[in-house]
Amino acid sequence: MLLRHSVEPWPTRRELLTLREAETDPRYGFRPEERPIQELMSYGYIPLDKPRGPTSGEITERVRRMLGVERAGHGGTLD
Numbered sequence: 001m002l003l004r005h006s007v008e009p010w011p012t013r014r015e016l017l018t019l020r021e022a023e024t025d026p027r028y029g030f031r032p033e034e035r036p037i038q039e040l041m042s043y044g045y046i047p048l049d050k051p052r053g054p055t056s057g058e059i060t061e062r063v064r065r066m067l068g069v070e071r072a073g074h075g076g077t078l079d
Contacts, residue, residue, distance in 0.1 A: 041067075 064072035
């Protein structure tokens with residue numbers, strides 16, 4: 001007989017381990033949430049929060065036209 005548990009049958013203890021605290025030097029990059037759009041575009045991707053209504057394909061087409069590029073795509077559903 002196979003018993004399924006809704007929780008793990010053993011206790012799990014997790015801790016956050018910080019090796020060193022330091023400030024980011026802007027000469028070497030940005031924190032991900034503070035990267036300028038120009039830098040994100042140079043990496044080849046733009047994080048996007050799609051509004052309700054238009055499909056992922058329609059949003060991709062809008063982005064392609066706005067940026068004036070031939071090719072654009074998305075990595076899965078934008079819903």
